[in-house]
Amino acid sequence: MPDATLVEAINFALARAMQDDQRVLILGEDVGKDGGVFRATDGLLARFGPARVLDTPLAEVAIAGVCVGLAAQGFRPVAEIQFMGFAYATIDQLLNHAARLRSRTRGRLTCPMVLRTPCGAGIHAPEHHSESGEACFTNIPGLRVVIPSSPQRGYGLLLAAIRDPDPVVFLEPTRLYRATREPIMDDGTALPLDRCFTLREGNDVTLVGWGGVTREMLSAAERLAAEGTEAEVIDVATLVPLDAETILASVAKTGRCVICHEAPLTGGFGAEIAAQLAGPGLLSMLAPVERVTGYDTIVPLSRLERHYLPSADRILAAVRRTLSHG
Amino acid sequence: MPDATLVEAINFALARAMQDDQRVLILGEDVGKDGGVFRATDGLLARFGPARVLDTPLAEVAIAGVCVGLAAQGFRPVAEIQFMGFAYATIDQLLNHAARLRSRTRGRLTCPMVLRTPCGAGIHAPEHHSESGEACFTNIPGLRVVIPSSPQRGYGLLLAAIRDPDPVVFLEPTRLYRATREPIMDDGTALPLDRCFTLREGNDVTLVGWGGVTREMLSAAERLAAEGTEAEVIDVATLVPLDAETILASVAKTGRCVICHEAPLTGGFGAEIAAQLAGPGLLSMLAPVERVTGYDTIVPLSRLERHYLPSADRILAAVRRTLSHG
């Protein structure tokens, strides 16, 4: 059981998927010799050869569109878009084609592709390299949206995404890429794509979020525990389709919920979870739901970036507000 | 006071803005001689000439990007994208450039542009012509998102959007384009871009939505009135920035809320409104919030389209569910 970071776990999952299934191909900018700008595809060209690991021209729309053609022909393309800031150009292809190819041909042609892209701030990256744009993808029927928050979940969810018979957008928080190492089971076991992960159990308040902020949720939970407040921490992981049940069950128990994400507040996907609580979950709610998110501003460049990112302190303050209600 | 349909009102507003302000330009595919595929720009070429009404090549990314350059130079470009299905390609330009030009240059360069596009289903249009993709635009800081639901509001909001010093995405529900006529005040009066419109007052339940479904909300409200239930009907109109206050004040009064939109449910902008109710509005809520929306499916082609669209019946059923709670 090797120790691995998230980005190494992604690499293991890619290698495993390629080894298990000849139809799996990797394509993107600099995914070959360079092994990807974050090294997620490191070593794959050497191991699987240039017919399975393809450096593309610098053209994101074509990358996404070529995947649609490959997938319809029975391949399982896994494309890398270098940063989320450059993935918006692919929405046209994802929404108008990838996500509906099965539906519009009544199942004659299908589109089992994965579009991976690093996302999020916190690594002092240049302008346009710190976006959390998941909400641009979560209202697109036919598309799954997944974002792991640990090496093992990265591994298992990516395997699941690649094996899934339909298109998946797979977002990888850059600030988690090398943040931690953990022992990884590289045994080809996929994780479910329709399930939240409860990272910590607790009866007093539910913290629910995904991606980069998962660490801040856990650290807030630890600090709360020291004060005798037990937080349940849920990593949503698969945003679409959403496992509302797990979240609702948790809030049914705790009666309080703080939703956390790095993307801007308004129209962020956290709103969907809050909507579940305002709807089916309403009768459980003992306090107004709190959202701790990025502000509705452009992610600042590196000097101010930490003021933008939701911190454990901000989460704690929100928890205290929810606890202050009857 | 001429009678006008929504599309005529749009046309009036464009003409008025062009007459009042030399900096206003129209550009897009077929906006010239053809007057736009829906005739929104009818007559403008003849009246203002080819230096102010520009037929572009067939290239949506360039249309959006050219607007950024024009706007930075002090023009006020109003671009038409022929259908929302073709507007997704512009998200890259809107998010990475238009919405942040002011912020990234600390105000040195600004981007007062409007991107208009027809949206929504219900007119038996061809494939890819029936999208309600507003949620792809509502989590983009620096961007305003507006969607009118009547001729007068179309007129006043479009004027406001054009005069606004920052970028605005302006969505026009095709099925309302010619659905009704009403007397229009073509006097250059703009409507506020940060305010909801209360179309009908009532104490029993709040119906809140935007765009195409506004008519269904009103017709449901009439049917409810016949039964003695008074619904308050709110047209959100400007999705971002959201006037949560008006909605919260209404629900504080009614205790019940049905959110309506044509876009798919999950991750739709209705979730943001529900999130406001789960948060600051929680203590007003007497019943779980209901969302009546398009399903999380591809909008069907015309033969099944009416089964997809939120109907007054569906809204009524949701209202009844909210009323059945204590």
Next chain:
Amino acid sequence: MTTTHVAQFSVPFTRHLESDGTAVGALPPFAGNPVDLVPLYRGMVLARIFDAKAVALQRTGRLGTFASSLGQEAVGVGAASAMAADDVLVPSFRDQAAQLWRGVTPVELLLYWGGDERGSDFAGPREDFPISVPVASHVPHAAGIALALKLRQQARGVLCIVGDGATSKGDFYEALNLAGVWRLPLVVLVNNNQWAISVPRSAQSAAATLAQKAIAAGIPGEQVDGNDVIAVRERVALALERARSGGGASLIEALTYRLADHTTADDARRYRDDAEVSTHWHGEPVARLRAYLVSRKAWSRDDEERALADAAAEIDRAAETYLATPPQPVWAMFDHLFAALPAALASQRAQAIAGGTGDA
């Protein structure tokens, strides 16, 4: 100063039949015997009659918006007849002539344009793509299919058809460039009908020809008379052969003219002169090939009458079948969304079946 010229290009143009149907020089082998051209003629007639029927159905409220290919039948039939059965067609929205030739049935086409997704689940060429309404967005798909064929080392080619307007789009170009550098077995055929809705070819690009767009991608580009079905077939066949045998991608611009409105939702008189349209009736592809066949005694007035009647009968039958096809059940919109419906959507499906008024 040194100024040298580091690269040279030229764009060839090919025509076999003059606009009056006269053959110019020797015809390609497949056209050696005029009788062998009769299927092409019938293919064009079928498309024309299909279009007329579709427009009539639309005018009477029984079909959705429809894009006629009137005057452009040689592009579709010429290209499709140049394809092998196992080549893959990636069509645009005006390519019913090619689709019909490939074995998509008139019923399927009518279903599609009538607002029924089953029309894209055609029984014939199973690997062919459904039409692309978003202009040019299918060229990357065609490149992806071509890549698949190449990776599997199959001697097959992909034909992608786009309009003149489509050549202004970034995705057209990105895909062409990628297909060039990867030497993909792809032929992109530009149906240059001179108009993109109301925008004339001259307002679309300053390029003297659209064929020269190929130069940017480093691939061969050429023009062909798009109203000459023999020339279209010949040039597309050569390009596809080159593609299948590892010679890489190419671009062909077929010069034709849109005799009809853009679609049934369009009124072309708003932006173009009837006089311009009239001049283009001269040289239109069906009359042109007929003139040639008649001149070679390969076609008679009787043949013509019978061909028209046969085609009309076929299309009428198709229209009846289409009109008699009940719509899909409501749940169809859910059941083809994913391989298996996610649990989260089960209640929405149930609600839709209940007319939307049940519990969500």
Next chain:
Amino acid sequence: MTTTHVAQFSVPFTRHLESDGTAVGALPPFAGNPVDLVPLYRGMVLARIFDAKAVALQRTGRLGTFASSLGQEAVGVGAASAMAADDVLVPSFRDQAAQLWRGVTPVELLLYWGGDERGSDFAGPREDFPISVPVASHVPHAAGIALALKLRQQARGVLCIVGDGATSKGDFYEALNLAGVWRLPLVVLVNNNQWAISVPRSAQSAAATLAQKAIAAGIPGEQVDGNDVIAVRERVALALERARSGGGASLIEALTYRLADHTTADDARRYRDDAEVSTHWHGEPVARLRAYLVSRKAWSRDDEERALADAAAEIDRAAETYLATPPQPVWAMFDHLFAALPAALASQRAQAIAGGTGDA
């Protein structure tokens, strides 16, 4: 069969200084007196020293990721020196040489790369665009600016710089095509440094030259030796003059080489041989012009020492100012978002100021 050739093109290439600094034939008027070239030389030296400083700051954790222009200084300086003050520059992320020439200060550049938005609020060329990190997405902006200038009937031009990789992108092409058909006063300069991160030019496009991308847009395209600052300046100046005087858009490919890693975050040894890089040190632009100046007695060892010292001092001072600049207040992220902050955001602003822990 008729096959005629309907269009012909060729791509010229220009060089004035050989790689060893020998002049080939007569130089353009602005270079007639070698002394007049000294500012260009100083400009290249300044850029090189700036780059070295920026890399050093990054290596010691005092700057963010940075893209050096080592070896490509002639592209930026040649192009910027060809511009009139009121022309508009729309740069890419590797164009500090051009920006410095245009009057963006080293402090501003360091602020930007150090993660402070005020670096893009430069006091100098107020209409110039901030750099574009998303590759090629700024070419449409340049077209829009050019349209603005044209609509106002101003005799001004726009220069947009992109990399070789950028020429594969759809937005590059859409903008070029639009600028062509609208005859916009736009010059697009391709800084072909042979690499797009790890992807070599040969894997980017099958086009023999990138200059020929112009043919697709129907505009003039040409190559220039991008390590020859005289040639770059001459060709860009001619293209800008044509643009300003209504002659429309054009494309210039400058052939150079990226001697450094892609950015400070890159390790080019993973994908390219040191040997390849070494060969390209021969003919690099600074040494080339210096050799010419020295051969013409317009430059001495003393001049060189003084120039280096002056430039280093200027850059060091700038670095100090940069390092001493306190960050913006937290509310800066709100206060430049809109002309006036929407009421809905007031509470977020307050919360941010309170360290995120106040009420939202």
